[in-house]
Amino acid sequence: MSFDTVRVGIVGAGNRGQQHASEYERVDSAEIAAVADIDEEAATALAREHGTERVYTDYREMLDDAAIDAISVCVHNNLHAPVSIDALEAGKHVFCEKPMAGSYADARRMSEAAKTNNRQLGVQNVRLFEPETTAAERLISRGKLGDIAYARSVFNRRRGRPYIDGYGTPSFVHDRTAGGGAVFDIGTYVIGRMLLLLGNPSVERVTGQTWNFTDDQLSEEMVGDNADTYHSRLDETDYSLEDCGVGTVRLEDGTRLDVHTAWHTYAPDEPEYVAGSTGSVQLDPFEFRTTIDDYEATVDLDIENYEARHGLLESETGYDIGERLNQFDHWIQTLCGAVDPVPTGEIALRSMLIMEGIYLSEKAGRELSAEEVAERSESTAMEP
Incomplete structure (x- = not known):
């Protein structure tokens, strides 16, 4: 099944629904056809x-x-x-906000429903469509890194707890609605990108640990005159999710993936990278490290101009930049049959296994196999 124009219905008229609608407006083959929300006024405003x-x-x-x-x-x-x-099950294709669900068990049910009903299931992950990701993919696919051995995914913020630090809503930090904290919220981006670069291999084992530092960091000495505001927001949200989570994943091809994700920690900034037998690629800032004629080389690639140049070579208009810079455009073009899909749903499902594996490993106090994670995962789905 393919479309000339994809008529999209938005479920949820809040911040994410507004963002999705704005993105679809920029896609020629998409039409926003309807909006649904229990808040009729918000839905009407977004629809109009x-x-x-x-x-x-x-x-x-x-x-x-x-x-x-x-x-x-x-x-x-x-x-x-x-x-x-x-x-x-109603026969609609689905593009879902990240993380895929509130638990691996629920994400797996989503994946099974897509297959059973022969429908496309995409999951939002802007990192999969960034120029740095495309450049790293090219180097890896052309063998520039040799045999891949190790990767590290990092999303670290010193001060960036949803709602507590002033942005977002309480639902971001409430277990009943969110299912998880920093690992789910921002870890899904960087874990997903590394899985894409590694070829989305199966997971063998996961170990992890999480922390919540917030109670210890709201003293007047730490936050000054804002202490009352912080404590009020903390009490309002029943904040019980992790600020920081780390993990180590052994993949079935022997590759190791390390994870560090935090809304709020004082760890130094660390780069994300993939390392192999003949080279490595660092994502931000983008660098390629290798050896040339026995000289150690660190190469700074001009990825922006590369994307622009290939846009000129491959585009009918001459002004489209890059191959996959907009995930919403890619999703729509996938439904139109114009491009091969990036398997965002499959990557998100495996990311959910890793992320919940970090939580369940912390609870068990030991490393868990992928099978153990799947067995221990329970649905956290709410009644709509």
């Missing part, structure tokens, strides 16, 4: 902003609309699975 009068307060009624081809799921993490599965 993007040129449609179709508004639903129950997303299930939107799924009955034959004019809708695909659904963007922009609700809380623990609602991703029930909404996505309902949409897939």
Whole structure:
């Protein structure tokens, strides 16, 4: 099945729904056809902003609309699975916000529903479509790194707890709606990118540990005159999720992946990289390290101009830049049959296994096999 124009229904008119709608507006082959949200006023405002009068307060009624081809799921993490599965079973293609779900068990049910109903399931991960990722893929696929042995994924913020530090809503840091903290929220980006670069190999074993430093860091000595505000936000959210999580993953091909992800920690900034027998690639800032004629070489690649040049060579208009710079455009073009899909859903599912493996390993106090993680994962899905 392919489309000339994909008519998209947005489920969730909050921040993420507004972002998705804005992105689809820039895609020629996409049309925002409807918006669903329990807040009718918010749904109506978003729908009218993007040129449609179709508004639903129950997303299930939107799924009955034959004019809708695909659904963007922009609700809380623990609602991703029930909404996505309902949409897939209704014959709609689904693009879901990250993380894929609130648990690996729920993510696996989503993946199975997509296969059973022969529908595309995409999951948001902007890192998969960045120029640095494309450049690293090219070097790896051309053998410039030799045999890959090790990778490190890092997303570290010194001060960036959702809501507690002033942005986002309380739902970001409430276990009932989010399912997890920093590991789920931002770890999914960098773990997914490394899995893409490594060829998305199967997971053999996971070990991990998490911390919540927030209670110890809200003294007047640490935060000064803002202590009352911080404590008020902390009490309001029942903040019990991790600020920081680390893990080590042994993949079935023998590769090791290290993970460091934090909303709030004083660890120094560390680069992400993939290392092999003949070279390594660092993602930010982008550098290629190798040996040339027995000279150790660190190469700074001009990836921006490379993307622009290839856009000129490969585009009909001469002004499209790069191959995969916009994930929403890629998703729509996938449904139109114009490009081969980046397997964002498969990568997100394996990322969920690793991320929940970090949590479950912490709980068990030991390393867990992939099979143990799958067996111990439980649904956290909310009733829509």
